[in-house]
Structure formats: structure tokens, C-alpha cells
Amino acid sequence: MSEQNDRNDQPENRLRRELPAEVPVPAAGPAAEEQPQQPLTGRQRLVKGLWPPRFTRAQLIVALLLFGLGFGLAVQVASNSDTDSALRGARQEDLVRILDELDSRTQRLEDEKQGLEKQRSELQTSSDQAAEARKQTAEKERQLGILAGTVAAQGPGITMTIEDTKGTVEADMLLDAIQELRAAGAEAIQVNGVRVVAGTYFTDSGKSVSVDGNKINAPYRFKVIGKPQDLEPALNIPGGVVQTLEKEQATVNVERSDKIVVDALRQAKRPDYARSSSR
């Protein structure tokens, strides 16, 4: 286009107007025969320019420039069509905006993450607490089970064997023995395979004795868990259980032991009317 402007007949372009005028003079030299005959049309000039190829300085310079143009064009197109560099052609303010958006999104996600982590730790704490409560409940159940006779128990204690060859031992004597043992701190007692619990009762049945309706025969073997140093003296005190029984011609044998196993069990009975009032 600038070539066109150079041809304008503007007064201030007088000097430059002369410059192109110099060009046709050498150009007219070789083409002197053709131009007077008839001026070439644009199409003829195009064809003539394309073929045959001429290695003139002008052609080479133009080729060099066009090489640069083609190179730049291809490079730009290639770099623009790279899928991974969508941000490449973006302007600075666009990049700043995108960065801001990313920042706020990061902030949002961070907040969400913190909330979720808090929730998780809360859940974990509560599940820990629940596990702790379960553990305590199980522990309490075991303790109460020993009292209620629903679980087996073992520990230090004594074994008391009452040989009753004459059949003179009666239910109230055994009950006295139980009371004495309880008073001395017995924690778990069984008599001939029957667990003694809070509601245990003794009845006479002929020559022998029934515990909770189960008939037991002599010899009566008491397995008692408790502090042996307390239990044995409690039985042997003057006028106590042992002396009373021996007065009735029964022989009583008390042995301390480090390991007494009370393994007679009771079924846990659900009370019909009484309900726990503790919450």
C-alpha cells in the first residue's frame, strides 16, 4: 500500500515522487521492446512474474521477507493452537482475573476442608466416647454379673467343707454360714454347684437341704471368693459357725486358696415390675 501512496501527486511528496521515477528507467531498458507495443495486463504480469523464476536481487530479498512472514505466521498459529497453553495468549488483566478466581476458589475449598475436618474430628471424638462408654458398661456388667451370679468368677478365697455324717446339719446353720461369710466380705459364693445370690434361700428337705429349690447332699462344699485372712477367722470365731456345726457332730474343714473358681451360673432374670430409676 505504501507503494501506492508514493505515487500520489501530493505537493509535499515532490521529492519522493522522483524516486520511483528512477526505477522504471532501468526496468524500461530490457523491456523497452514490449512496452511501446501494448501495456501488459495485471494477469499477464502475474504469470510473467511467476514463471520463469528469476534469481534477481529483488526476488531474493522479497523471498527472504516472505520467508520471515511465513515463519512467523506458522509459529504464531502453532503456538496459538496449542491446547495446553490456553492462558498463553491471555492478556495481563485476564490473567489477574483468572488468578483471583482461582484464589477465591482455593479459599472456598480450604474453608470446606476445614469444616469437614472439624466434623470428622467431632465424629471421631464422639465415637471414642461411645467406645469408652461401651467399655465401662461392659466392665460394670461384669461386676454386676458377679453379684447377680450370671458370670463366673475367680480369685483368692477359701473352701469350706462340711461333713454331715449324722444328718444333723439344717438349713438355718448353712444360712448362718452364708451370713457370716457375707459379713466377712465374701464376694462370690457357691454351694455344691449352686450359686448363692441375693435372693438365695435354704430349706430343709428331709435329711438334706435345698438351696433355691435344688436339693443338695452332704458333704456341703462352700467355695467362697473374698479375702482369706478375713473369711477364715470369721468362721472360726468362738461361738461362730464352725463351733456351732461341730456341736452338731459335723466336721468342718476350712482351706485357704489363692485361686478359687466360682463357675456355677444363674440365669439373668428380667424383673417384672422394678425398673431402673437412674438415667
Place this chain on the structure above:
Amino acid sequence: MIAVLGLVVGVVAGLLVRPEVPAVVEPYLPIAVVAALDAVFGGLRAMLDGIFDDKVFVVSFLSNVVVAALIVFLGDKLGVGAQLSTGVVVVLGIRIFSNAAAIRRHVFRA
């Protein structure tokens, strides 16, 4: 013919080599390419008019590229780079279209 070959070779080389565009040149390359295209169309038209001059072509080609890059640079510095490069592209596009119209009249006589 040599000139057309140069263009073709340039495109092929650009596609094959795929050089990383330096960050400094990056904003100016598209505008420079459009400006160079404008110069090429002007040169083609001048050739068809029979007034083609290689010196004028070289000067107009280079000055177009430099001025276009300069305008973009100035626009970026002034904070109106996007608008200014749009303006440059519009102006160059108009010139390309008018040159293309002249070329078309020569080649197709219509």
C-alpha cells in the same frame, strides 16, 4: 516465483521447527504478522499495477512490522493494549481488503 517459494518454505519451516516464542516477542508477533500481510498484499497489488519496486516493498514491509509492534508496545504501556491492537488489526484488515479488491480486479477483471 522465488518469493512464493520463500513464503512456502517459511511456513513449512515454522511448522516443522515449532520454536518457543520468546516471552518478549509474544504480544507483538500476531500484530507484526498481520502488518506484514498488509505489506505483502500491497506489494502484490503494486506488481499487478506494474509499479512494483523491491526497495519500496522492503521498506514498507519492515516499517509496517516495526510500527505495528510499536503501537502494541505503547498500548500495553498505556494500559489500552487490547483495544489498540484491535484497532491496528481493524485498520490493517481494511487495507488488506481494499488491496485484495484491486488484485481481484486485475486477476479476474471483475
